[in-house]
Amino acid sequence: MSTAGLPMTVPAEGLPSRVRIHEVGPRDGLQNEKSVVPVEVKAEFIHRLVEAGLDTVEATSFVHPKWVPQLADAEELYGGLADLPASAGVRLPVLVPNERGLERALALGAREIAVFGSATESFARANLNRTVDEALEMFAPVVARASESGARVRGYLSMCFGDPWEGPVPAGQVVDVCRRLLDLGCDELSLGDTIGVATAGQVEELLTALNAAGVPDEVLAVHFHDTYGQALANTLTALRHGVTTVDASAGGLGGCPYARSATGNLATEDLVWMLRGLGVETGVDLDRLVATSTWMADRLGRPSPSRTVRALSPTKEQ
C-alpha cells in the first residue's frame, strides 16, 4: 500500500502547534525485558531515536543493580551518550530513586533527572516499600540537591487514574501529591495511568482539578498505557485540554503486549501519525523512527506492538 500524502493533514481546533514527546522506550520499555539487552544495543537505540528527531530520550535509571538487573549498565550506557550534546537541544533524563542514585547521575554530567512517586498508598508500598509520605520525604533532599546543581527535575506519579489494589483513584488524592511534588521543587510532573484504565472524562477531570489547584498545563506531561486501547484517545483529550508534553515509547515497548496484564506504553509512532495528521509539529521523522523500532524489534526477537510500526514496517507480511 502506498502512504504517499497520508495521513492527510487537517488541523483541529484547540490543539497546540507543537508537542514535545518525552521518549521513554530505552528506560521504561527495556527495563521489563526478561533477557538483558546488551549495552551497545541500548546505546545504538538511543542514538537512532535522537537521529529520528526525538530530542528528549529517557536513557536509563540509576537504581541499585540488585533491584533491576536490566539497568546495571547505567554508568556505562550513560557514559556512551556523551556525543549527544545538550547544546544541540538533546535532553537525556535519567531516573534516580534516592540521593545515592542522584550522585551517580550528577557525576556523569546528567542535567535532567526524574524521581518516581505514587498517587496511592498500595503502589507506594509495592514499588518503594514506603508510604506516600515516606516516599516524598525520601525525594525531598534529592530534588533539592538536583535543583542546586542546576539539573531539571521531573516527578513521575504512578496510578493517577486507577490502582490494581485500590480501584478508582479520586482526582483530589492525585492533586494533593502533585502539589507536594511541586512544592519540593519538581519542574515537571508526569501523570501516569500505570495500568491503562483511564478514559477521556477522567483525564479531563484530573487536568481541570490540577489547574484549579494552581498547577498549570505547562508543568504537566501525560503518560498513558494502552492496556485497554485508550492511550491515544486519552492523549488527544489531554492535548485538547492544553497539555503539550506527552510520554511515549518507540514501538510501544514496555510490559509484554501479548500477556494478560499487558502494560504497553503508548507507541510513539501511533502518536506521531496522529500529530502529523493534525498538523502538530513534533520534529520526528516517522520513517526513521519506524525503521528504528523495526530494528529494535528484531533485536528483541518479537514484533512491535505498535500498529503504525506494523503497518509501515518493511518486513514481510506473515
Add this chain to the structure above:
Amino acid sequence: MSTAGLPMTVPAEGLPSRVRIHEVGPRDGLQNEKSVVPVEVKAEFIHRLVEAGLDTVEATSFVHPKWVPQLADAEELYGGLADLPASAGVRLPVLVPNERGLERALALGAREIAVFGSATESFARANLNRTVDEALEMFAPVVARASESGARVRGYLSMCFGDPWEGPVPAGQVVDVCRRLLDLGCDELSLGDTIGVATAGQVEELLTALNAAGVPDEVLAVHFHDTYGQALANTLTALRHGVTTVDASAGGLGGCPYARSATGNLATEDLVWMLRGLGVETGVDLDRLVATSTWMADRLGRPSPSRTVRALSPTKEQ
C-alpha cells in the same frame, strides 16, 4: 489485577447519553478468514453477541458465493437466526451487492440491508469492477425495492479518508457520494476509513462538511479501522461532533492484525471500555462480550487483537 470499579465513570461534556453499536464482527470480521468458519460457529457467535447486549449485529452478506467463499452459507446462517426476534429490538442487517442478493435476503425475511459503495474511483474499480457512477446505478433499484418492502437501508462508503491508490480523499468528494446515496433512499450512511489512515482533524472536517450539505449526524455512522492505532481517538472525535452510531467488531476481528497491511476493525470491547468510563450507555455487558470474543479467538486459533480482551481474558498469561 482487580478491575472492580474500573474504569471509573466520569462523564465528559458534549457526548451523547447513548451510543448504538453496529456490530460487524460476524460479517466484516469473518469474511477475511482464510479457513472457512463453520456455520454453526457463526450462528453461535451471533447468538452470544446478542446475549451480551449488542442489539445490531451484521449477520452476513448475500454476495455470490464465488466472490467470497466464507459467505456461501448466508442462507443457512440467516435461517438459523430466526429465534432472534425483531420484536425484542434485535436488528440483523445483511449486505446485498445487487438485486439478486436483495431478493435472497428478503425471501428470508431480512428487515435491514446494506449496500456498499466507494468514495473513490480506484476502489470502486477494484472492489466492484465499476465506476462510482455505475455502482450507484446498480444500487438504485436495490435501494428502491428494499424501501418498498419496508426494509431499512444502510449505505456503506469505503475510502472516505484515504485510498491506497489515490492517497488523500477530499471531503467534498465524499460528501457528493453521500448525498447521492441518500437521494437513492438510504436511511443511514456508514463512513468507512477502510485503510485506517484518518486522524481527528480530518474526521471533524468531513462531518462538518456533511452537516453543511444537509446531512445530519443522525443518519451517520462511523467505521474506523485501527491500522495506525487511530480508531478509538477518531471515534471519540466523531462522538463529540454528534454522531451516535459506531461500527465495531467484537475482538477486533477483521483482516490479519499481525500482518503489514493490518486492517483490523475497531474492537467493540475497547469502545465499550471507553463508553463505560464516559458514562455513555451501550446496553453491552462487557464481561459477556469478552467471554464471547475469547471463545471466538479459540475457534480461530489465535489471540484477539483487542487490547481489552487481552487484558480481561481469563486465559493464562504467556
